[in-house]
Each structure stands twice: as C-alpha cells, then as structure tokens.
Amino acid sequence: QVQLVESGGGLVQAGGSLRLSCAASGRTFSTYTMGWFRQAPGKEREFVAAIPSSGSSTYYADFVKDRFTISRDNAKNTVYLQMNSLKFEDTALYYCAVKIFSGTYNDLRTYDYWGQGTQVTVSS
Numbered sequence: 001q002v003q004l005v006e007s008g009g010g011l012v013q014a015g016g017s018l019r020l021s022c023a024a025s026g027r028t029f030s031t032y033t034m035g036w037f038r039q040a041p042g043k044e045r046e047f048v049a050a051i052p053s054s055g056s057s058t059y060y061a062d063f064v065k066d067r068f069t070i071s072r073d074n075a076k077n078t079v080y081l082q083m084n085s086l087k088f089e090d091t092a093l094y095y096c097a098v099k100i101f102s103g104t105y106n107d108l109r110t111y112d113y114w115g116q117g118t119q120v121t122v123s124s
Contacts (some may be wrong), residue, residue, distance in 0.1 A: 022096030
C-alpha cells in the first residue's frame with residue numbers, strides 16, 4: 001500500500017507560478033514511476049507529466065511543455081511539479097499517482113495509487 005499526499009496548490013494570477021509537492025509513503029519510492037494528472041470541473045482526468053524511477057527522463061503533455069517541470073527527490077520520497085506561466089485553463093484539481101508496473105506513462109489506467117489532489121486555481 002502506498003499513500004500519497006499532495007500540497008502546494010492555491011490561487012494564483014495568470015502568468016504566475018506554483019510548485020506542487022507529493023509525499024509518498026513506503027520504502028520503495030525510488031522504484032516507482034510517478035505521474036501528475038489533473039481534472040477540471042466537467043472534464044475527464046488528464047495526464048500532465050511523468051518521471052520514471054531513475055529520474056533520467058521526463059514526459060509531458062503537449063499543453064504543458066516548456067511551462068511545467070516534473071522532478072523527484074528519492075531521498076525525501078517526494079515528487080514535484082513546478083508550474084510556470086500559468087494560464088486560466090490550468091485551473092484544475094491536480095493529482096499525483098504511482099505506477100508500479102509497466103504501461104504507457106500517459107494512461108491513467110496504468111497507475112496503481114492516487115493522492116486526494118490539490119486544487120490549483122488561476123485567475124485571469
């Protein structure tokens with residue numbers, strides 16, 4: 001069992017920045033692929049970014065490339081999402097998730113554990 005707790009969400013003006021954090025329980029955090037997803041009201045949950053266990057590569061949805069950066073600190077069992085140049089359409093509930101087994105990074109069905117989410121609201 002893995003427990004995930006997100007933090008760092010809030011209200012920010014368009015063009016501003018936020019840094020989300022996700023703390024994970026468990027001794028094998030360093031072996032997990034971690035992902036960030038988001039869900040806006042009335043919309044389906046969508047992939048934002050992912051980082052494999054080594055952190056040697058990262059994957060992003062097209063709509064966040066060059067604005068968001070995912071990173072991880074395996075010593076702290078934490079994954080981060082730095083969000084810059086925020087837009088009104090980035091407003092959503094942001095979730096982090098753990099992928100234990102193989103599968104495509106952007107497919108939420110391949111993730112095994114989820115946090116409760118942290119709200120990001122961008123004012124225009």
